[in-house]
Amino acid sequence: MRNLILILLTMVTLNSSGQNTENKPLALSNTVRHNNVVKIVRFNDLESVIEKSDNKLYVVNFWATWCKPCVMELPGFMEVNKKYQSNPHFKMILVSLDLAKEVGTEVQPFLKKNKMDVDVYLLDDNKHMNEWIQAVDKSWSGAIPATVFYRNGKKLAFKESKMDKNELEKIISKYL
Amino acid sequence: MRKIGLILSSIILLAILAQVNAKKMENTSEHKGYKIGDAATDFHLKNVDNKMVSLSDYKNAKGFIVIFTCNHCPYAKAYENRIIALNHKYAPKGYPVIAINPNDPKIEPQDSFVGMQQRAKEKGFTFPYLFDEGQKIYPQYGAVRTPHVFILQKENSKNIVRYIGAIDDNYADANDVSHKYVEAAVDALLANKPIAQTSTVAIGCSIKADK
Numbered sequence: 001m002r003n004l005i006l007i008l009l010t011m012v013t014l015n016s017s018g019q020n021t022e023n024k025p026l027a028l029s030n031t032v033r034h035n036n037v038v039k040i041v042r043f044n045d046l047e048s049v050i051e052k053s054d055n056k057l058y059v060v061n062f063w064a065t066w067c068k069p070c071v072m073e074l075p076g077f078m079e080v081n082k083k084y085q086s087n088p089h090f091k092m093i094l095v096s097l098d099l100a101k102e103v104g105t106e107v108q109p110f111l112k113k114n115k116m117d118v119d120v121y122l123l124d125d126n127k128h129m130n131e132w133i134q135a136v137d138k139s140w141s142g143a144i145p146a147t148v149f150y151r152n153g154k155k156l157a158f159k160e161s162k163m164d165k166n167e168l169e170k171i172i173s174k175y176l
Numbered sequence: 177m178r179k180i181g182l183i184l185s186s187i188i189l190l191a192i193l194a195q196v197n198a199k200k201m202e203n204t205s206e207h208k209g210y211k212i213g214d215a216a217t218d219f220h221l222k223n224v225d226n227k228m229v230s231l232s233d234y235k236n237a238k239g240f241i242v243i244f245t246c247n248h249c250p251y252a253k254a255y256e257n258r259i260i261a262l263n264h265k266y267a268p269k270g271y272p273v274i275a276i277n278p279n280d281p282k283i284e285p286q287d288s289f290v291g292m293q294q295r296a297k298e299k300g301f302t303f304p305y306l307f308d309e310g311q312k313i314y315p316q317y318g319a320v321r322t323p324h325v326f327i328l329q330k331e332n333s334k335n336i337v338r339y340i341g342a343i344d345d346n347y348a349d350a351n352d353v354s355h356k357y358v359e360a361a362v363d364a365l366l367a368n369k370p371i372a373q374t375s376t377v378a379i380g381c382s383i384k385a386d387k
Binding site: 062066067068069097099126127128129130133134140141142143144145160161162 | 249250284320321324341342345346347348349352354355376377378379380381382383384
């Protein structure tokens with residue numbers, strides 16, 4: 001009995017300490033979820049979100065409201081997200097490359113209008129494009145849309161072009 | 177003991193498999209096109225004034241600042257004034273700007289030839305703004321986004337690619353630029369010095385073509 005209590009206590013402590021360490025980056029995604037609050041981040045912040053070691057498959061899509069092929073592929077992405085959302089090992093993240101000053105006038109209205117239930121970050125790091133684009137993928141020329149797949153901080157796939165629903169699902173099912 | 181051996185060998189096998197898998201990272205984005213040092217093709221494209229333009233028309237040029245750009249893209253628009261300034265500064269020094277719209281107007285109607293003529297007039301372009309009709313030139317260069325710059329240097333009647341990339345490091349604010357990549361590259365060429373940064377990447381609009 002005593003042992004059991006000890007084990008339980010250890011579990012609780014471990015659990016809460018685990019939460020503590022993750023609290024900072026997680027706080028971002030919690031505010032984003034469901035209410036379409038777009039968190040404006042630098043690349044370092046974004047890295048800590050998409051390259052987490054939590055055994056989840058991260059599907060990270062770089063887009064912008066003004067980018068036609070991006071906007072065209074988003075309905076497919078949203079369908080796929082709906083399908084896998086409840087899977088604890090799946091996480092889709094949209095990274096908007098709109099201007100930070102247009103978050104309220106362009107990005108949020110777009111998300112609301114299209115009823116997009118997904119975590120959205122706005123990457124406001126224009127002066128370091130030459131560094132972070134290459135950090136995401138050496139082959140990325142900077143054209144969007146682009147989608148990158150990570151698990152536990154390791155890149156699994158990268159695609160620089162528009163993707164339809166089937167293509168996206170094919171990659172997801174391969175790694176999920 | 178045998179069990180442990182079995183477990184160990186499975187772990188090793190799994191580790192090997194994981195590594196093999198890691199090496200196979202999917203990447204469908206291989207870029208064709210020019211690398212630094214390649215000789216770039218000349219072209220014969222229609223300018224907004226309806227005259228045809230080729231690089232070979234520029235007998236006295238030392239090279240070119242070839243910029244794939246367009247009407248509709250916010251990044252391209254953000255750089256219009258800076259492209260005009262580049263031509264103003266470097267055309268007299270032998271490196272004129274040659275702008276080329278690579279987009280298919282069937283996909284992006286704003287990038288039609290008439291749209292180009294309007295934009296060139298509105299902005300007072302002092303350089304040729306050419307239409308890559310049939311989208312034949314940009315794939316040879318390997319342009320993938322707008323704006324996308326290729327600096328060429330004339331050498332033994334060839335046009336050698338010396339720089340590929342962005343204009344500077346801040347599309348959003350011309351007053352907050354720390355690295356003027358194109359200016360630095362042309363300045364280096366003019367001074368017969370090696371270019372410090374021969375290629376850069378930046379976010380841009382993907383080139384719109386009917387594939």
